[in-house]
Amino acid sequence: MTGQTDSSQPTTPTLAQLTTVGVGGAVDRFVEAQSEEEFIAAVRGADAEGLPLLVIGGGSNLLADDEPFHGVVVRDARRGISVLDDDAHAGVDAGAVSIVAQAGVNWDDFVAFCVDSGFSGVEGLSGVPGTVGASVVQNIGAYGQEVASSVSSVRVFDRESKRVSQLDRNDMHFGYRSSALKSSMYTAPATPADSYFPTPRYVVLSVTFTLQRNETNEVAFGQLAKALGVEMGERMPIADIRQAVLKVRAAKGMLEDMSRYLSPWMRGCKNFHIVTDVLSAGKLASHDRFTNVSGEAGFHQDFDRHSCGSFFMNPILDAAQAAALPEDAPRFDAVLPDGQPGIKTSAAWLIDHAGFHKSYQLHDGASAGLSTLHTLALTNRGGAKASDIAELARVIQDGVEAKFGVRLVPEPVVVGMDLR
Ligand SMILES: Cc1cc2nc3c(=O)[nH]c(=O)nc-3n(C[C@H](O)[C@H](O)[C@H](O)COP(=O)(O)OP(=O)(O)OC[C@H]3O[C@@H](n4cnc5c(N)ncnc54)[C@H](O)[C@@H]3O)c2cc1C
Helix, strand or coil: CCCCCCCCCCCCCEHHHHCCCCCCCEEEEEEEECCHHHHHHHHHHHHHHCCCEEEECCCCCEEECCCCEEEEEEEECCCCEEECCCHHHCCCCCCEEEEEEECCCEHHHHHHHHHHHCEECCHHHCCCCCEHHHHCCCCCEECCEEHHHHEEEEEEEECCCCEEEEEECCCCCCECCECHHHHCCEEECCEECCCCCCCCCEEEEEEEEEEEECCEEECCCHHHHHHHCCCCCCEEEHHHHHHHHHHHHHHCCCCCCHHHHHCCCCCCCCCHHHHHHHHHHCCCCCCCCCCCCCCCCCCCCCCCCCEEEECECCCEECHHHHHCCCCCCCCEEEECCCCCEEEECCHHHHHHHCCCCCCCCCCCCCCEEECCCCCCEEEECCCCCHHHHHHHHHHHHHHHHHHHCCCCCECCEEECCCCC
């Protein structure tokens, strides 16, 4: 079924209308699947025809080219969340609860459901845009939590074997912003694989989470502890942790623009009560410059609204690369892709110390720039093209490489452009 809602509307959206950064070209075919069968049929159909396939969730980790996407864009319209009863999840310990969420569920709707139900384990991931399906593709993480720690299994359609199967958490090979699904799309960092790009070999149909039945949890991140006025490691109500996370994210412009859900192409993708509540109160706007809402993916005076979140991953370096960094560069223990110990540094620190500060633009009045609130977010300030964002990204990559010898790798899935 196509996502058309009104005969005066075009029959397919553009990728600019489906992505948070608000850039990207026309789409040849758009399918909004209402059932698992429709979802699988759309994926199988595109693959059988040899057409490029983009399974899209919230479009919050995608930077797509200005050229048309000559393929099929598929979105899962299902929004079901079920709590499994005790018999259905034998083997899970007493304080735990198993919850299944369909791929199309908006991630923050899922977090809100868990927090309201008294299930702890994902409250630190409040306000991360996107869907449950995509959350396991890049193993979303924030404020001391990663989705990997609460996932028990993932139901997938395998585009290779053409079968539905269940991947358990070990099969997922979760790492920092990575998983087996994400790895299936690349042969090297930012280098798309021939077979499965821009959508992984395994299409997520639903995810089973194991959370704790507990109204409180430990505060696992310094900034959060500060916002809550407690010490790290102290237990706090998960509802309070959620509110603190949303507040801290808002101050950094790291919440998505809720007005996008008023657009005909995004309406229904997120719990409408939450959307209207947020918009009427203006309370989760990135900051005070929250202006009126125009309905169709409009642009506002707020420069920080349209982004993919953090644009570059924090580099994980080997000992020699890390030793070459200035002494005051941040260093954290990490694991290299080959399993060897590595050192993670901060992409934001490298960018800032290479001379690209918050609000940086290639020239005055440019339509793309660094967020005024967050060094790692590349923003569409209004009217930017994908090529403007890509040009800015390349200048930053080149500048950081020239200064520190480290090539930053984009975190979003970059479609139709080369940002190696
Ligand atoms: C303001 C902002 C803040 C952000 N903050 C964070 C953060 O704190 N932490 C973090 O980790 N990320 C963050 N992100 C990035 C983004 O929210 C996550 O990567 C999110 O999981 C993307 O979900 P999505 O549904 O929008 O995916 P999309 O952008 O729609 O797709 C991304 C990739 O996932 C694939 N995909 C989507 N659905 C499926 C499916 N069902 N099966 C298989 N593949 C699928 C797509 O094909 C594509 O390859 C932020 C983004 C924004 C805009």
